[in-house]
Amino acid sequence: MAVFVEIAHISLRYGAAVGGVLALNDISLSFDRGKFIAVVGPSGCGKSTLLKAISGLWPRTSGTMRVGGEEVHGPLKIVGMAFQNATLLPWRNTLENVLLPLQVVETHRNQFRRRRRQHEERALALLELVGLAEFARKSVWELSGGMQQRAQLCRALIHEPSLLLLDEPFGALDAFTREELWVVLQRLWLEKKPTVVLVTHDLREALFLADRVHVMSARPGTFVAERHFEAPRPRPLEIIYSHGFVDMVHELRARIDEARSPASAQKTAPAR
């Protein structure tokens, strides 16, 4: 299978070329279509910045990036995104929120009115898949936090994006809801097979969901380790209590501590 996303030695600097903040440093990452990639790292390491760079929303400072064989220069137009805040539109009901991308994406917008019924059926099927079918006509504020995240995932997938970028989508949820949504996201992924990049600080989330987990260092963010957790899909939630899984969590945990230490060592070092 051909490599779908190919990122080679990219760096990203905020602000001025001199004196700005170097957020990403020499990151390389390649993956095939349909893969589930996770990036974990300490808070503020530039994980979200990496997603912005991959989506093309923020220009990289150096390095090359190809998606589907094409060099990326501006925002990609095929990406689904989901964030920690559900960012649903309160003046639309759940179904209308899920339909939003179809009104915007180039290939759909002109036919939106004509094919509305068809689109609605698709949206309802997605909502069904995440267990929100009865809430399709409800207002956003009638949904719980977990339900809003489910709706957001549907919105990110309705236009069948080839690339799904998730920025800590479950970060603000309680532990039970979060684990429930891991299963929901896995089901969505197995059903629709989008290529996913998930950014998170939750090691278990990353290992449970992803084919491959990359560990990022503290700022300037760079990859320091890579792990594969092999297990047949769909993975049952109980797997997170298995020995192999727990061992890998511990190992990654240690990696993250290592990744953090250079920064803290720098802080405590005497001024030169």
Next chain:
Amino acid sequence: MTLQRHMPWIAVVTLFLIWEAAIRLFNIPPFILPAPSALFEALWKWRSEIAGHSLQTFLTTVAGFGIAMVAGMAIGVALGSSAWVYRSVYSLLIGFNTIPKVALVPILVMWFGVGAVPAIITAFLISFFPIVVNVATGIATVEPELKDVLRALGARNRDVIWFIGIPRSLPFYFASLKIAITFAFVGSIVSENVAANSGIGHLMTVASSRFEVPLAFAALFVIALMGVLMYVLTAMVEKRMTAWSVRGTHLAAG
């Protein structure tokens, strides 16, 4: 709950009763402060004149307000969505808004002559500013994540404004319309006061020069009535258009 519902009327009637009682109790002459009974008497006596002038004022105000609704929305969208426009126009707008609109009326009269046109323009000028500021705020404060969601779908700037900015700023817009409509009345009446041959403002000037104090008060009463009427109308439209922003609060039931 039903009593609470009727409180607006009860409050108005109570005010009039206290006013009437005070006039009689302290024996205040009608050329200083007429009693409500005298006010209503004048209202009845001059009903056809008052009706004609009110209609004139009402139409000029609504015309000016209508222009302000459209222009305010357009300028607000431009200001809120472009940092360039914002930087170049905002201080100009504030400076202009600081100019008392009464001072402009003589100039408008020189340009357009005595009549409805200066009144419409004054009503517009005085009422469009709060609309602009509110719409611009609503649009400028769209969550960045939401913009990213759309831009990652290939959305252009105007899609972000159309699908998010404008709906999001509607509650701000209608809130500002409630302020703007009362301002618009101030604008048209001030202009009629200074230079017009008809309208409530003109009627008041005439009435006070003839010491017809009850008539002047009757005119004031009609202005207040029209203001409340338009306010209620705007509030009703607001309630229909932006029900999503008030959730289940009872405040919306006003």
